[in-house]
Amino acid sequence: MTEQDLTTVVRQALARVAPETAATDIDPAVPIREQCDLDSMDFLNFVIALHKATGVNVPETDYPQIASLDAAVAYLRARV
Amino acid sequence: MSDFCMPALGADMEAGTLVEWLKRPGDTVRRGDIIAVVDTEKGAIEVEVFEDGVVDAILVKPGDKVPVGTVLARIRAADEAAAPAVPAAPTAPEIPPRAAPAAAHAAPAPRPAAPGERRRAASPAARRRAVELGVELATVKPTGPGGAITLGDVERAAAAVPAATDRLPAMRRAIAAAMSRSKREIPHAYVTTSIDMTRALGWLRAENERREVADRLLPAVLLLKAVGAALHEVPELNGFWEDDRLKQAPGIHIGVAIFLRDGGLVSPAIHDVDRKDLATVMRELGDLVARARAGSLRSSELADATITVTNLGDQGVESTLGIIYPPQVALVGFGRISERPWVADGRVEARPVLVATLSFDHRAVDGHRAGRFLAAVDRHLRAPERL
Numbered sequence: 001m002t003e004q005d006l007t008t009v010v011r012q013a014l015a016r017v018a019p020e021t022a023a024t025d026i027d028p029a030v031p032i033r034e035q036c037d038l039d040s041m042d043f044l045n046f047v048i049a050l051h052k053a054t055g056v057n058v059p060e061t062d063y064p065q066i067a068s069l070d071a072a073v074a075y076l077r078a079r080v
Numbered sequence: 081m082s083d084f085c086m087p088a089l090g091a092d093m094e095a096g097t098l099v100e101w102l103k104r105p106g107d108t109v110r111r112g113d114i115i116a117v118v119d120t121e122k123g124a125i126e127v128e129v130f131e132d133g134v135v136d137a138i139l140v141k142p143g144d145k146v147p148v149g150t151v152l153a154r155i156r157a158a159d160e161a162a163a164p165a166v167p168a169a170p171t172a173p174e175i176p177p178r179a180a181p182a183a184a185h186a187a188p189a190p191r192p193a194a195p196g197e198r199r200r201a202a203s204p205a206a207r208r209r210a211v212e213l214g215v216e217l218a219t220v221k222p223t224g225p226g227g228a229i230t231l232g233d234v235e236r237a238a239a240a241v242p243a244a245t246d247r248l249p250a251m252r253r254a255i256a257a258a259m260s261r262s263k264r265e266i267p268h269a270y271v272t273t274s275i276d277m278t279r280a281l282g283w284l285r286a287e288n289e290r291r292e293v294a295d296r297l298l299p300a301v302l303l304l305k306a307v308g309a310a311l312h313e314v315p316e317l318n319g320f321w322e323d324d325r326l327k328q329a330p331g332i333h334i335g336v337a338i339f340l341r342d343g344g345l346v347s348p349a350i351h352d353v354d355r356k357d358l359a360t361v362m363r364e365l366g367d368l369v370a371r372a373r374a375g376s377l378r379s380s381e382l383a384d385a386t387i388t389v390t391n392l393g394d395q396g397v398e399s400t401l402g403i404i405y406p407p408q409v410a411l412v413g414f415g416r417i418s419e420r421p422w423v424a425d426g427r428v429e430a431r432p433v434l435v436a437t438l439s440f441d442h443r444a445v446d447g448h449r450a451g452r453f454l455a456a457v458d459r460h461l462r463a464p465e466r467l
Contacts, residue, residue: 041366
């Protein structure tokens with residue numbers, strides 16, 4: 001997957017858990033939990049969606065490494 | 081013959097609008113079947129029937145707003161003869177209305193199904209919206225899973241109709257009424273404790289490492305299970321203050337406060353939390369959150385809670401002193417789990433600490449029992465493998 005593919009994957013995963021957040025409004029450098037008002041359940045669903053789309057299993061200890069859209073793309077790119 | 085009434089889906093509900101009947105006169109129903117969709121300030125709710133039988137008559141037509149307690153339909157036993165035809169005149173509610181009265185109307189006979197016609201699959205929110213906008217579902221092009229009509233499909237079909245009515249003010253008013261009643265009528269008292277979550281989080285971390293991603297557990301599930309277990313030890317916190325006395329509930333149905341993305345909140349119940357394992361509670365919690373935000377909760381989920389848990393840890397608050405949801409007598413509030421100084425064996429260490437607060441109705445329970453409850457929650461969280 002290219003970086004653009006992964007960006008699309010992350011945006012689609014976010015759209016599933018926070019459908020009211022317009023993709024264009026997301027600042028890729030800002031933590032998504034505070035930006036999209038995600039709670040723990042939302043964030044777990046985000047991780048599940050990433051796993052389904054890429055096969056990458058993000059352990060809980062790595063959650064801080066996928067905090068923003070840019071960070072999540074970089075994390076996935078190193079593992080797909 | 082029994083009455084199927086407009087349910088009270090929480091202390092703040094005075095009336096509801098019948099959105100759609102999912103059964104017709106003559107249809108057989110079983111306990112737990114969803115037979116109608118009702119619109120409330122908190123969204124479209126699927127209403128279940130609580131007995132087996134046959135729909136004898138439908139008394140309220142879609143679009144009518146009627147008070148809580150109004151008879152919506154009559155259900156007869158399977159071996160009972162059908163009642164005479166329902167008169168066309170308006171039928172007075174059998175239970176006195178709690179809000180401005182709005183007479184129930186005899187519903188027109190449902191249109192017979194055309195050969196081969198099937199009920200269009202649509203989300204409750206879409207059905208409610210269709211009624212609001214006057215859109216015929218049969219004319220809507222579905223885009224949802226399995227050919228279901230979504231809320232968006234309805235709104236697209238009604239593009240010429242003025243913008244959506246804003247539900248938030250109504251929900252805000254309903255919440256305001258319930259919270260004001262609570263503070264006016266319930267003598268609140270509070271007890272708080274700090275809980276060392278080292279064992280709970282360590283156990284959870286190890287448990288989640290061996291689970292599939294989709295099966296991971298959240299700390300919130302441990303909290304719910306700990307509350308359920310503690311209620312066995314202090315059962316007087318699990319129930320209602322009604323008719324000037326405490327009525328303990330036989331089952332432990334924990335209402336979970338869920339914020340809605342467009343504002344407001346709902347507190348649907350997870351039933352029998354104490355009798356379910358962690359995985360089941362986690363699955364039901366996820367399902368409840370998803371359906372609460374999609375607007376497809378069921379009547380029993382909104383009406384059955386025997387105690388409420390609110391967890392504002394995700395918002396970073398240290399502790400939560402909540403307002404009891406009447407007629408319940410207790411609410412448990414949790415803050416965030418954060419590292420704090422903790423003294424153990426004469427040494428100060430950094431440990432993950434959770435502040436738990438119990439708001440209780442002092443008419444029903446005294447401080448001693450409230451303290452016992454929080455001590456039990458603490459004890460259960462220190463032995464997570466047994467939850």
